[in-house]
Amino acid sequence: MSPQPYILAHDLGTTGNKANLFDEQGQPVASSFVGYETAYPRPGWAEQEADDWWRAVRDSTRELLASSGVTSGSIAVVSFSGQMMGALPVDEEGAPLRSAIIWADQRATAEAQFLADRCGFQQVYRRTGHRAGASYTAAKMLWMQRHQLELYRRTHQFLQAKDYAAYKFTGVFATDYSDASGTNLFDLERRDWALDMVEAVGLNAHKLPPVHPSTAVIGQVTPQAAAETGLLAGTPVVIGGGDGACATVGAGSVRPGDAYNYIGSSSWIAVTAGRPLHDPQMRTFTFAHLDPQLYFPTGTMQAAGGSFDWLERLLRGGGEGQLYEELSAAAADVEPGAGGLLFLPYLIGERSPHWNPRARGAFVGLTMRHGRAAMARAVLEGVAFNLKMILDAFLEQGAAIEAMRLIGGGARSPLWRQILADVYGLPILRPALLAEATALGAAIAGGVGVGLFPDFSVAHELVQVEEAERPSAAAQARYAEVYPLFQETYQVLEPLFERLGEMQEA
Numbered sequence: 001m002s003p004q005p006y007i008l009a010h011d012l013g014t015t016g017n018k019a020n021l022f023d024e025q026g027q028p029v030a031s032s033f034v035g036y037e038t039a040y041p042r043p044g045w046a047e048q049e050a051d052d053w054w055r056a057v058r059d060s061t062r063e064l065l066a067s068s069g070v071t072s073g074s075i076a077v078v079s080f081s082g083q084m085m086g087a088l089p090v091d092e093e094g095a096p097l098r099s100a101i102i103w104a105d106q107r108a109t110a111e112a113q114f115l116a117d118r119c120g121f122q123q124v125y126r127r128t129g130h131r132a133g134a135s136y137t138a139a140k141m142l143w144m145q146r147h148q149l150e151l152y153r154r155t156h157q158f159l160q161a162k163d164y165a166a167y168k169f170t171g172v173f174a175t176d177y178s179d180a181s182g183t184n185l186f187d188l189e190r191r192d193w194a195l196d197m198v199e200a201v202g203l204n205a206h207k208l209p210p211v212h213p214s215t216a217v218i219g220q221v222t223p224q225a226a227a228e229t230g231l232l233a234g235t236p237v238v239i240g241g242g243d244g245a246c247a248t249v250g251a252g253s254v255r256p257g258d259a260y261n262y263i264g265s266s267s268w269i270a271v272t273a274g275r276p277l278h279d280p281q282m283r284t285f286t287f288a289h290l291d292p293q294l295y296f297p298t299g300t301m302q303a304a305g306g307s308f309d310w311l312e313r314l315l316r317g318g319g320e321g322q323l324y325e326e327l328s329a330a331a332a333d334v335e336p337g338a339g340g341l342l343f344l345p346y347l348i349g350e351r352s353p354h355w356n357p358r359a360r361g362a363f364v365g366l367t368m369r370h371g372r373a374a375m376a377r378a379v380l381e382g383v384a385f386n387l388k389m390i391l392d393a394f395l396e397q398g399a400a401i402e403a404m405r406l407i408g409g410g411a412r413s414p415l416w417r418q419i420l421a422d423v424y425g426l427p428i429l430r431p432a433l434l435a436e437a438t439a440l441g442a443a444i445a446g447g448v449g450v451g452l453f454p455d456f457s458v459a460h461e462l463v464q465v466e467e468a469e470r471p472s473a474a475a476q477a478r479y480a481e482v483y484p485l486f487q488e489t490y491q492v493l494e495p496l497f498e499r500l501g502e503m504q505e506a
Helices: 050-068 109-119 121-128 137-147 149-154 161-170 195-200 223-229 243-250 305-316 324-332 372-396 414-424 437-449 458-462 473-505
Strands: 006-012 016-023 028-035 075-082 088-090 157-159 217-220 236-238 259-263 267-271 285-288 295-301 342-344 362-364 404-407 428-431 465-469
Touching: 006 050, 006 161, 006 437, 016 050, 016 437, 028 050, 028 437, 050 161, 050 223, 075 161, 075 243, 075 437, 088 149, 088 161, 109 121, 109 137, 109 195, 121 195, 137 149, 157 161, 161 217, 161 223, 161 236, 236 437, 243 267, 243 285, 243 295, 243 437, 259 372, 267 372, 295 372, 305 324, 305 372, 324 372, 324 414, 342 372, 342 473, 362 473, 372 414, 372 473, 404 414, 414 428, 414 465, 414 473, 437 458
Parallel strands: 006 075, 075 236, 259 404, 404 428
Antiparallel strands: 006 016, 016 028, 088 157, 217 236, 259 267, 267 295, 285 295, 342 362, 428 465
């Protein structure tokens, strides 16, 4: 009798790689994490070493096989999720030519402006689903062309993190639609490189890897990779997808109208759709879904859980222990609206909906009677109000959203879930995730790729959801009064943010 097949899904995040083992029912079996560092050589720069990525993938694979007792012959497929929007230049042999410039790097602002000037700001958004920006791969490639020309000329391919790992396993250069859609150079509707845009900015299209559906088997584990990782040579390798796309599938968002909200340090709302959503105000952006028939329009805010972390550190003042539970309990005793106290959660600038790197955080309406409980409540509500603006952008564009799936660390807070239900006016659904959503999404792509799963609809079976909170009519009515004040407060303060930003950067 042949052994049960297992799926090995690697998730190359910002802090490290997590190797995850799933059985043929999509249930998590074991995991292993190996970290790596990020270098910040100058303000606004962020780089990682591709050798560290591979070391983490190699070591976590060996550790996972050893700890789980699963034999290498039982691994039916290797698949990937990975951090998006980076740029790793490699030569024809796949050797890295410099450190990878990762998603968080903001050095290429002039190059992003050049892309917008050459191709048209609106046209870039409509074709690629994204504003021209320094976060994306195109601007990073242009920066290397301008500042490291000899290195650019020697570059055979620019790869994302998971694409490099896939190359190390197979010797094949490839990427998938979802990661390609984070480059600012991918035609979303045609599902191919926008060659006219690539040419318009003077880049070489041959340096972009061949693009495939996320379920494509791009090759097999080579004898060399087998010797390094302990896997069996010949094991199929599926390309997988970017972490945002994998999280979308892992949250069970695989049908048009499915929506989910991730709340960690940052937060985003994504809705699965049958076509890209082009917001006239460009508040949101659109990636290619793992399912080649779908897209996932997204709006991301910078400091969600990060805002509550900041308040907790501030109030703790360097003392021992943590105040999270105490602050949450105190905030729960405060009426909706936090006694007329507003918090703008723009502690590190903002992406959706404002796209203003100089937006700043603020408490507005403070009085002598406000204490830590009201401040904690105001922070949770401020994050919810900003997310509501992202949700409204989707609703204005015709998205039909009837409930909101909630994942991430913030989903563990009953108070925050209730605030979100009341602010959104939607039921909150909690997926019963036994593994991280990104890892599960990568595993589903792998399973579909080798025929263990029929298609992506299996995510609805694997991700069981339970209704957690429903909106309270009284709280909804109160937030309907406060929400316009939150929006107006930003508008009033926006000119001051610009001047304050100049002072802070001087």
